[in-house]
Amino acid sequence: MHVVVNAAMSADGKLSTRRREQIPISGPDDFDRVDQLRADSDAVMVGVGTVLADDPSLTVDDPDRREARTERGDPANPARVVADSRIRTPPDARVLDGSAETYLLVSEAAPTDFIEEMEAAGAYVIAAGEDRVDLTTVLAKLEGEGVDQLMVEGGGELIFGLFEEGLVDELSVFVGPKILGGRDAPTLADGDGFVEDFPALDLTGVERLDDGVLLTWSVDGRTE
Numbered sequence: 001m002h003v004v005v006n007a008a009m010s011a012d013g014k015l016s017t018r019r020r021e022q023i024p025i026s027g028p029d030d031f032d033r034v035d036q037l038r039a040d041s042d043a044v045m046v047g048v049g050t051v052l053a054d055d056p057s058l059t060v061d062d063p064d065r066r067e068a069r070t071e072r073g074d075p076a077n078p079a080r081v082v083a084d085s086r087i088r089t090p091p092d093a094r095v096l097d098g099s100a101e102t103y104l105l106v107s108e109a110a111p112t113d114f115i116e117e118m119e120a121a122g123a124y125v126i127a128a129g130e131d132r133v134d135l136t137t138v139l140a141k142l143e144g145e146g147v148d149q150l151m152v153e154g155g156g157e158l159i160f161g162l163f164e165e166g167l168v169d170e171l172s173v174f175v176g177p178k179i180l181g182g183r184d185a186p187t188l189a190d191g192d193g194f195v196e197d198f199p200a201l202d203l204t205g206v207e208r209l210d211d212g213v214l215l216t217w218s219v220d221g222r223t224e
């Protein structure tokens with residue numbers, strides 16, 4: 001499986017405000033690039049924090065891109081994947097609206113009645129990990145379901161978790177022309193943070209886009 005993390009951050013490195021409200025950081029060209037990246041992926045993943053904050057749809061906006069997917073035999077939209085250890089995803093969340101297949105990745109601590117409720121809402125539930133989703137195991141299971149290219153859209157807790165497990169192959173970050181500030185505002189990689197063995201990145205691209213910069217890196221598992 002190839003895992004691409006994509007996010008937009010302010011010039012001061014924040015994904016959103018301290019209120020965790022969704023903020024447009026990307027401009028039109030970057031949103032269009034993100035739409036193409038979704039269209040090129042088998043699945044798009046977020047953490048439950050992003051579902052609760054943004055209620056995202058995670059679908060492909062451009063109808064031509066959806067048509068191109070169906071013409072090559074894929075579903076119109078990539079699958080949606082939510083890491084949600086104890087099932088905090090509301091049953092009326094957009095990721096459960098039926099416009100794409102949705103995988104809910106849960107831990108063994110997820111209440112059985114919640115699992116049944118999510119399955120009734122159309123989600124395909126995969127469990128691994130005692131208290132928290134075991135990302136290595138669930139990504140291997142997703143690969144078994146045919147997910148070869150996984151796009152991760154955030155947020156910072158999930159992105160850190162994936163780096164911690166050495167699961168990221170590529171990182172693209174749009175740095176936009178805004179200062180959000182806030183010591184508690186989410187950043188690209190939150191979690192507990194590294195104090196040693198920092199994942200090493202190889203810069204593969206620097207591109208001016210909208211009024212910001214798109215930075216891309218490959219990740220080969222080395223640490224520094």
Ligand SMILES: NC(=O)C1=CN([C@@H]2O[C@H](COP(=O)(O)OP(=O)(O)OC[C@H]3O[C@@H](n4cnc5c(N)ncnc54)[C@H](OP(=O)(O)O)[C@@H]3O)[C@@H](O)[C@H]2O)C=CC1
Nearest residue numbers: 007008016020047048049050085133154155156157158161
């Ligand atoms: N600018 C951008 O590109 C983006 C911005 N955002 C912003 O980010 C914010 C949300 O980010 P954040 O709060 O960090 O939430 P995340 O989307 O990263 O979700 C974090 C939650 O995922 C669950 N999770 C399950 N398993 C794991 C695991 N192994 N490792 C890490 N997390 C796991 C945890 O909840 P539990 O323990 O209950 O399972 C955790 O609290 C919002 O403000 C949103 O607007 C989000 C995406 C992109």
Ligand SMILES: Nc1nc(O)c(N)c(N[C@@H]2O[C@H](COP(=O)(O)O)[C@@H](O)[C@H]2O)n1
Nearest residue numbers: 008023024025026054056057058059153
């Ligand atoms: N690429 C990008 N740029 C921004 O400026 C953003 N705020 C985000 N946010 C992400 O996009 C999701 C919304 O998706 P839908 O449009 O609802 O499908 C949101 O949840 C963040 O993951 N991304």
